[in-house]
Amino acid sequence: MSFQPFDEMQKAVDIVNDSPHPVNKVAATIFGFDRQGRDFSISRTNYWPEIIEARLGMHTDVGDSSGTVHAETACILDAPLTDKTALCVTDPVCPNCAKNIAEAGIKTIYIDHKGFTKDFSARRGDAFTNMSMQICEKAGISVYQIFRKEQRLEPILRIDADYHPAQDSPLEYERLYGVITRKSFAEYVEKMRHRHRGRRFACAIGRDRVSGNVFSLAARSHPVIGYSMATDAPLLRDSENKYNYMLEPINRLIMGAARIGVKLIDGMIFCTNIPTSREQVNLIGGGVTRLYVEYANKALDEAAILAKRTVTTARILDFQDLDELQALINPVQPHEKSTDT
Ligand SMILES: [Zn+2]
Structure with a gap:
């Protein structure tokens, strides 16, 4: 089976309104092959872990963090394997998720073009351009913008096939x-x-x-x-x-x-x-x-x-x-x- 990033993005778009977040509704799909070569595709929205929602509710912060897990990170937490997989996300990636994606070994990110037109994206714009993209570049992650209707990909960042990121303290x-x-x-x-x-x-x-x-x-x-x-x-x-x-x-x-x-x-x-x-x-x-x-x-x-x-x-x-x-x-x-x- 071969994956179509357009279909995988559509799966994320299909669930984005299920996000419990009142304002920032984000969804992502992670897809690839597990260690036994079987394909998988997992879609998640940003969400409050059940136990946090039950015991703290949606308005209590955990230290200086909200109680939510971002959609991209939620996908990583549930995937059978993340190395060399790809991720579709409805919105530009925040630096914290970019770091997680890099560390998890994901090599390609697709971002829905509509994500760049939201308020949310405007607020996050600088962090995405200055930091998330820099993290992707260093980690060797290619990033594309997806135009679903036209079935078109536009590269935001393309990594050379022979690039190997520095890794001086691996897991x-x-x-x-x-x-x-x-x-x-x-x-x-x-x-x-x-x-x-x-x-x-x-x-x-x-x-x-x-x-x-x-x-x-x-x-x-x-x-x-x-x-x-x-x-x-x-x-x-x-x-x-x-x-x-x-x-x-x-x-x-x-x-x-x-x-x-x-x-x-x-x-x-x-x-x-x-x-x-x-x-x-x-x-x-x-x-x-x-x-x-x-x-x-x-x-x-x-x-x-x-x-x-x-x-x-x-x-x-x-x-x-x-x-x-x-x-x-x-x-x-x-x-x-x-x-x-
Ligand atoms: Zn994030």
């Missing part, structure tokens, strides 16, 4: 065998803490969505794929506005997992710091209810701490201490603690 992942227990997860976390000592990182256990095979995954905080700390430092430091070029470890883990077709296992996710507001919403969107953190009060910004308070109070996401994991490896007897000098 680490490894196939695991045997039964994975909380104890073996705890041992894996200790191994990664040793390897990434002193850095912000996250690691997890995930399961291949098609084969069921189990993998360990780890990622550090790093600029989005294509950018390098060594050569792009001045640009990367200049991130005082709403968006920046960094991807925090949990987002890298979520998108990296999608890239290899893996879904993170709830309760087998660890992060050194409190994830950002947006990362927390993405985790929730991915069905996560529990994660372990090393520094329960350390985050990139105050908003993340606020987000944590909101989602824990509403019992949406539970943050557990690293100690609880470590206790599985080295059970500490009460008397040993008191005699420790």
Whole structure:
């Protein structure tokens, strides 16, 4: 079967009015082939994850993020594999989604031409042109405008076939065998803490969505794929506005997992710091209810701490201490603690 981007865009257009967002209704379709070569096509609107809608409603922010998952990211969260797939979206892509799309390994984006004429697009115009497109260029993502009626594609950004983006800190992942227990997860976390000592990182256990095979995954905080700390430092430091070029470890883990077709296992996710507001919403969107953190009060910004308070109070996401994991490896007897000098 071969995909027609016009048909795939139509699927997104067909559901866009189902978006629960009162103003910014956006839909996307992700399409491609899974690891076993079977075709898939998944369409999603932007939405509030059910548990957020039920417990916080649609008007409560999670830290400095809205409670919504953007349509493009929603597609990534549900796709069986995102590497080398394509995405159709009704509206210009925001920089945060551009970063997710890049990290997830998607190589082509089609944007409906009508998306460029909306109010919403006008408000987002600068961020799209200055940042989303730059992220796509660096990551090697071709971007086209789609004219459905005329069945016409107009390139906005075309990438050379031989372009390979810089990638100086790729996702680490490894196939695991045997039964994975909380104890073996705890041992894996200790191994990664040793390897990434002193850095912000996250690691997890995930399961291949098609084969069921189990993998360990780890990622550090790093600029989005294509950018390098060594050569792009001045640009990367200049991130005082709403968006920046960094991807925090949990987002890298979520998108990296999608890239290899893996879904993170709830309760087998660890992060050194409190994830950002947006990362927390993405985790929730991915069905996560529990994660372990090393520094329960350390985050990139105050908003993340606020987000944590909101989602824990509403019992949406539970943050557990690293100690609880470590206790599985080295059970500490009460008397040993008191005699420790
Ligand atoms: Zn977005």
